[in-house]
Amino acid sequence: MSATTQEPEAPARDNSAPAWRAVFDRFGSSGPLLGLLVLVVVLTVMSDAFLTVNNLVNVFQQISVLAILALGMTAVIITAGIDLSVGSVVGLSGVVAGWTFVEAELPMVIAFLAGLAVGALAGFISGLMITVGKLPPFIATLAMLSMARGLALVISDGRPISGYPDWFRDITRYQIFGLVPPSVLLVVALFVLGSAYLRYRPSGRALYAIGGNEEVARLSGLKVNLEKLKVYTAAGALAGLGGLILMSRLDSAQPTAATGMELDVIAAVVIGGASLAGGRGSMSGTLVGALIIGVLRNGLNLLDVSAFWQQVIIGAVIAIAVMTDTLRRRSKR
């Protein structure tokens, strides 16, 4: 700790911040967005195929499941929590929807709603374990990770469930204006909604206080447990939605789908400037974080980098992104 940073007499230095900084700051913090832009420029130079409308839509398409999960995870992480179960819930919701349609022979709309509901229920149960059962979020959602994945395997007997109506596949395939699939529009809409929620709703503002200091939040009369329960339920429902979108893309419900995806999700949120200690994070930052991961994967594919090396590079990018952000933040104060 450098003691100089705590000097109360020292005036704030960034009064004269240039206008572009203000634009970047709307995206949580300027670091991640700057990183994304650099990445885009580099990839544009290195590959002709990168900066084409089709490829960019493709990137969005590829990150839509990740982004939807990261949306819920951002809220959870702002409250100083974590949800490790989202990957498993993706698998479970798909399998439940698939089973409802194929085995129970109910209409696809019911199956869709069942998938969403089971995701929300999983999140709700995690929330109960955390608020009523007083389990640390890490443990509660680790338990849910195992339970949800196990149930997905039990229900499907470990086998994929396939064969869905056209409209369901079209969620990720149809191209509005011959270009953008509905699922991509859905992601954009959800991010606008989520961002507005955090910024303008009383309970959205409350999440920052809960993550910043839960005791202060409680003593200020906030319903801390209720807010947390809502956040985990929402994260679960979003994971359910993610499961349905993945299922639409694969045209099949895979019980092992999205195994380990929770780590990519956490990475996207953290690259986007959120703090695992809570109290800090934004939806726009998370979207940039998810895009960085998506653009990087896409670019490395275009450049013919092997999947093994991709993992190495993405790991390094996570470390560098969070480190530069932390260092910059510290020097700014």
Add this chain to the structure above:
Amino acid sequence: MSVLSESRASAAGIGLVCRGLTKTFPGVRALDGVDLEVRYGQVEVVLGENGAGKSTLMKILSGAHAADAGSMTLDGAPYRPDTPRAAIASGVVMIHQEMNLVPDLSVAENIFLGRQHQRNGRIQYGEMNRAAAELTRRVGLTADVSTPVSRLSVAAQQQVEIAKALSLDARILILDEPTAALGAAESERLFEIIDELRADGVGFVYITHRLREVARVGDRVVVMRDGQRVAGWDRADVEIDELVEAMVDRTVDQVYPEPREPDDGELLRVDGLGREGAFSDVSFTVRPGEILGIAGLVGAGRTELARALFGAEPADRGRIVVDGREMRIRAPVDAISAGIVLVPEDRKAQGLVLGMSVQDNIALPSLKDVAQGGVVRRSGVKRLVDELARRLDLRGQPGQAAGTLSGGNQQKAAIAKWIPKNPRVVIFDEPTRGVDVGAKVSIYRLIDELSRNGVGVIVISSELSEVLGLARRVLVLSHGHQTGLLEREEATEERVMTLAVSG
């Protein structure tokens, strides 16, 4: 030759001498030509409002900052520590207000952290504990050295810090508001320890906001204001008014506003309130506009009573009646809707989210009230906060992090957040702890203003003069029992202290 050795000897008696210390931060001159002498075997008291430059001065003495100009000598030799480690190696050790102990490690391990007694790479616990016991005896700590420090009281933890400093061969000890979190008896115990170490030749720099202890603990006094040394005495029995005048540069006529005659009726009635293991059978009433003081030693159950009234740790027996209606208070939410709010004793852990902006903190309890159609607008929050900041004379930018405000302004923010809820009863737990004199006066004025508006006020304080000065009636607690309820006329310091140690 003999002249030289003689001058050395006299210099050695003086210890740490600072001349013309100056330190400038971008835009601010934090220290301006400050002189200070710390003699071995004496306590140099340093007074000043927050922002007067005390902490900058201490940081220079303890090696956290380097001075831009000026000189320091220790035992006559130049002293220029560039890190706290270098200062410690020279025997100058600072004990911070926020203690630096590892809660789950034992007393002995904390004392010797990083310097444990080892043989062949294994820690020799027996040897270490014996050495630690030697040190804890010197500072009067009775707890066993194998106890984890998390189980010790704040006072005992402080003794561990002092023992640790002694283990580092400290010859100059810098204490930053050491009594801020201590009760009267514990403070007296600390003074006794200081007396003993002083007799052993340890020199002290002693920072405090409690002017009443200056004469008890000090040998000499220095007052700082705006980065300068504005007054100094070679004795410590200086009149308190004289000290205050030097600190704030104006005369104090009336520190405590005269409590007003409360309105008729009964605003709050508490009947046989109790919580297992904390306090029992407490009964009192508060009339509209009345200020009730709660006195007692640390551990008497004052804070527990306040937290029970506010629902933070709900009572398990008794009744709380507001305006004739019995209230079921199980959580802070219930208390707030019943019109009872608490300004907690530890504003950093319980009053404010330090990393959040001042305006977000103030708006926290009122988010739903500020929202229009379920939408919280920044402009609405700003209007609310600007008005409150004006009313409470809260300095600082609404957008700055609450943790960067001075103690007094933090406390004002912790109070401001309740004003928009229009509370009926406001409980202040240690409202002026760690707050400078100027801010103290404005907090007293605020309490007075609340009572003039018909709000019932409950004030808990370890500073007896504060309770006696503000309150119209004083409730005394001892070991969790109510031992007295005194009218203003009968509430003398002696009466209250007698009741506080009885029962």
